[in-house]
Amino acid sequence: MPPDAAAGAASREIAIGVLRYRCETDQRPVWQAYRVPFTDDMSVLQGLQYIKDRLDGTLSFRWSCRMAICGSCGMMIGAVPKLACMTFLRDYHPGPLTVEPLEHFPIERDLVVTLSGFIKKLESIYPYLIPSTQRRLDEGEYLQTPSQLARYETFSDCINCMLCYAACPQFGENPDFIGPGAMALLQRYNGDSRDAARAKRMELVHTDNGAWSCTAVGYCSEVCPKQVDPANAVNQNKTKSALDFFVRFLGQPAHSRTGASDGGPP
Amino acid sequence: MTGPRPYLRPAKTAWWAHPPYLAYTLREATGVAVAGYALVLLAGLINLASGEEAYDAWLNFLKSPWSLALHLLFLIAMIGHVWTWFQIMPKTMPRLVIGGRVLPQNWITAAGLAVAMAAFVIILLVAEWMQP
């Protein structure tokens, strides 16, 4: 509950500095300072909502579920990529706490960044199951054992919050790098035993903007709020890509090579 | 949809020198020691091919305080390399599923480090056994 000064309740205050940017008035981003009263249960998101509701209605930021599942409220909190809804003001008291938009992305307005590049990357990796033959309804479901599920399950936990892109310095250097989040989604499908389109997705992996922009910094997996381990998704595909680089000369057509390590037969 | 004038913040040029990336840069720097040690060995090999006098000069260089300090640095860097190598190694492997459960990555790291330590001991024992 936001503390109400009128009720006379004693509350602590935290200094929050937000990096603002309004294209109609600002040439470049500017810092703006706020003082926010808070209780120990308040998240940074609630702090921003207090600012917007009580102090400065012009502040813009994305949020939705406030429970770390929608992936909307990713931002740089204390220069670390975090979800605002699961970061708490009590840990930064007395401040000043810095809140900035996600690193490496163009700023639309205040804490809102341009998402379109990321969305295009997700779309580019064929993010849907492509079985070798479609089963008819009367043939029943595609069956999958718990072991087959375990091979890719964590990669399906991604909430598209883009914290990993803010963490990745190679994405910062090369915005065309497909990036950790898209690679996690790619591996979610390549690792699924029901899928047969590994070779198609591997074409993206083999390029300089695919797995080969990665230098195994590993910070992406550290900041991921869902323990997806995108670093594993990217780097296991380096191994696959490197082996394929030489194996392809053995003359096997690309579409028949599935590789046992990818979840078994299609 | 993008707004009329999105702002792209200029890239931080020395990101590699600051936390959290400094640890990564130091890890990569252990590669310099690996290559550096190989160069010392190559110098020895070239001196070996040049004859006994040249080779003995290389052996004398190895005895110098500079070389001993250098190799101590190499050793520290090598150990750093071994430690960080097996931290990253599981990331390059697909999820290993045994009995329906995923094998934890730190088990793979532990196994790698155990084998590296065994190899260290074995090489030292072989060297002792090969004594003149």
Next chain:
Amino acid sequence: MKRSVAPVFWLLFGAGGMLSAFTGPALVLITGLAVPTGIGVSPSFMSFARATAFAQDPLGKLVLFGVIALFLWHGAERIYLTLRDMRAGGRLALMCICYGSASALTFVTVGTLMIIGF
């Protein structure tokens, strides 16, 4: 879609990294610290006669080539990527410097081993 050439260097980096992870500390300890000081190992462990015999032996040549070349390629890839991180130069220039040096030194290693003979 254009394939990257990086896998070649990454595999060399990986082989060198694995080899140096298992043998690096022991080799540095023996050749760089134990033998020169005579602590733990006799200083004549690497005498001219013994070293020549080792380098003339085909298996010895393989060991020397493997260690020197793979360690160099491991270092070259890490130095290349770190210089790219530091924006020390263009991609092609850094590739020529790092991979070019490693290639040249690999040839020197092979050549020297041939000169030592059997």
